[in-house]
Amino acid sequence: MMGGSLSLLKKSMAVFAAGALAVLGLAACSDSTAQSTKKASADRPAAQEQTVNVGTLATEDFLPMWKAEKEKLFAKQGVKVKISVFSSAQELSAALAAKAIDGAMTDIPVAASLTKGGTPMTLSWVTLGQTAKEGRFGIMVGPKSKVRDLKDLAGTPIGVGSGTMLEYVMDRLMLNAGVEKSQIMKEELKKLPVRFQLVMQGEAEAGVFPASLLALGELQGAKVIAEDTAGENLSQSVMAFRSDFVKDRAGQKAVKALRAAWDAAVKQINANPEMQRELMVANTKLADPLKATYPVPHYPAAARPQAESVKSVLEWMKEKGYADSLSYDPKSGALKKA
Numbered sequence: 239m240m241g242g243s244l245s246l247l248k249k250s251m252a253v254f255a256a257g258a259l260a261v262l263g264l265a266a267c268s269d270s271t272a273q274s275t276k277k278a279s280a281d282r283p284a285a286q287e288q289t290v291n292v293g294t295l296a297t298e299d300f301l302p303m304w305k306a307e308k309e310k311l312f313a314k315q316g317v318k319v320k321i322s323v324f325s326s327a328q329e330l331s332a333a334l335a336a337k338a339i340d341g342a343m344t345d346i347p348v349a350a351s352l353t354k355g356g357t358p359m360t361l362s363w364v365t366l367g368q369t370a371k372e373g374r375f376g377i378m379v380g381p382k383s384k385v386r387d388l389k390d391l392a393g394t395p396i397g398v399g400s401g402t403m404l405e406y407v408m409d410r411l412m413l414n415a416g417v418e419k420s421q422i423m424k425e426e427l428k429k430l431p432v433r434f435q436l437v438m439q440g441e442a443e444a445g446v447f448p449a450s451l452l453a454l455g456e457l458q459g460a461k462v463i464a465e466d467t468a469g470e471n472l473s474q475s476v477m478a479f480r481s482d483f484v485k486d487r488a489g490q491k492a493v494k495a496l497r498a499a500w501d502a503a504v505k506q507i508n509a510n511p512e513m514q515r516e517l518m519v520a521n522t523k524l525a526d527p528l529k530a531t532y533p534v535p536h537y538p539a540a541a542r543p544q545a546e547s548v549k550s551v552l553e554w555m556k557e558k559g560y561a562d563s564l565s566y567d568p569k570s571g572a573l574k575k576a
Contacts, residue, residue, distance in 0.1 A: 289318040290492045293330050293342035296323050296523045297448070299366045299373070299475040300343045301514065302503035302537050303496075304521045311502050315495035323521075327402075334359075334480060340489070341479035345403040346543065346551045347560070349478045353573040354561040358481040361543050361571040362493055363500070367474030368538035374449035375407045375473050376465030380440045381458065388415035388464050395425035397433040397445035401560040404446040406551055407472050411464045453532055454525050474543050481572055497540040504537045511536070542571045 294300040303321065306312055312319045322339060324330040327348055333339045335357045349359040366373040377396065379385045385394075388411060398405045405424065412422045425442060427433040434451050436442035438460060447455065452462050466472040477496075483489045507514050511534035519529045545568040555561040563576035 288488060288492050289320055290341070290496065291320045291322065291339040292496075293322045293324055293333055293339040295325075295327065295330065295343070296521060297343075297475075298450070298518055298522050298535055301518055301521070301535070302365070302500050302507060303343070304517055305503035305507055305514065306499040308517060309503065309506070311499040312495070314502075315498050317492050317495035317499075319496065319499075337480065340483045341477060341493075343475060344478050345473070345475050346548055347401055347403050347406065347555060349476065349573055350552060350555055350561050350564055351401065353564055353575065358575075359478045359573050360481045360484050361548065361566070361573065362477045362479055362484075363497060363540035364538055364543050365475045365477055366535060366537065367471065368541065370469065370471040371467050372536060372538060373473055373475065374452060374465055374467050375404060375446065376452050376462045377408060377411060377444055377446050378437060378452055378455050378460050378462045379444045380437045380442075381460055382440050383443065383461065385444065385461075385463060388412055388417055391444055391463075392417045392421040393423060394443050395423045397425045397427035397437060397442045399428040400424070400426060401555070401558070403473050403475075403551075404448070406554055407466050408446045409554065410470070410472050411466065414470065415464065450522075450524055450528060450532065453528055457527055471547065474547060476543060477540075500540050504539055507534065508536055542568055544568070 292303065294303070303319075307319065307321060322333070324333065327344070330339075330342055330344065331348055331352055334342060334352055335355065341362070343365055346361070349361060352359050377388065377391070385391060391412070396408060398408055408424070409422055413419070427436065427442065427445065430447065430451060433442065433445045434447065434455065437445040438455065438458060444463075452465070456462060477500075479489070479493060484493055514534050515530075518524075518532075518534055524532055545566060548566040548568075552561070552564050552566065556563055565574050565576045566572070567574070
């Protein structure tokens with residue numbers, strides 16, 4: 239009996255030892271697998287942050303986005319942004335319609351025309367023009383012109399591009415000055431450099447221009463006879479995104495990140511505008527005489543365009559035949575066919 243018990247005890251101890259070794263082996267294997275998995279995970283690239291493709295023209299309206307790019311403010315908000323600069327509004331619109339870009343710095347007429355054409359747009363925030371003092375559009379005559387006020391231009395063609403924010407500003411300035419609608423005439427001059435030269439040479443009596451060309455004209459002796467920086471706030475540039483891009487959570491999250499980066503950049507710019515001159519000059523098409531003196535604008539924090547401002551532009555476009563009835567939801571920023 240004693241011998242049998244001893245034999246049984248030895249067998250039990252052998253089984254226990256084998257089991258312990260197996261457990262240790264499994265643990266080692268498990269640890270090795272975990273180490274391999276961890277290494278493989280480290281070797282794999284991290285999941286890509288969402289990249290937002292944004293378009294713009296080379297104007298100062300977009301300066302906070304260039305500032306955000308320079309200061310890596312997009313990365314701080316967890317979003318990647320690719321900025322494409324277009325030479326014309328037509329090229330920018332084509333890129334939006336083709337879904338080559340997700341959003342753009344543009345204006346309300348362009349966004350409305352895209353919506354009419356089958357690319358619904360959402361107005362996310364105003365880049366310049368939250369108040370009348372932000373941004374400057376105006377009507378200018380050449381150095382030798384004898385025109386003194388807008389009433390002198392009644393019945394005289396004014397150089398402008400059809401269906402643009404500049405044409406809208408021209409019409410409103412003329413009406414506000416008491417000129418009859420029937421006496422507001424336009425000359426189709428879409429290309430701004432050509433329009434500028436014709437006005438400066440006296441071959442066009444007047445033209446409508448954005449701030450930088452108004453400033454250049456004034457340096458060369460031209461006269462700005464009306465502008466939109468006082469009284470009624472007529473013009474806004476906006477960051478607008480394709481509505482199909484912002485309809486899902488990923489797009490909404492990306493736009494929210496861009497808004498936060500914009501606001502951070504705006505605070506830096508407004509705190510010391512002159513420090514941003516080099517960045518502004520590098521990214522815009524300012525003429526050489528303006529590079530040292532052209533004022534760096536004051537920028538607004540991100541906020542949607544006011545309903546009244548958008549409604550006025552949409553009604554004007556309908557009256558002119560540029561777009562059918564469109565509606566604007568100030569809560570979402572969406573433009574839709576009515």
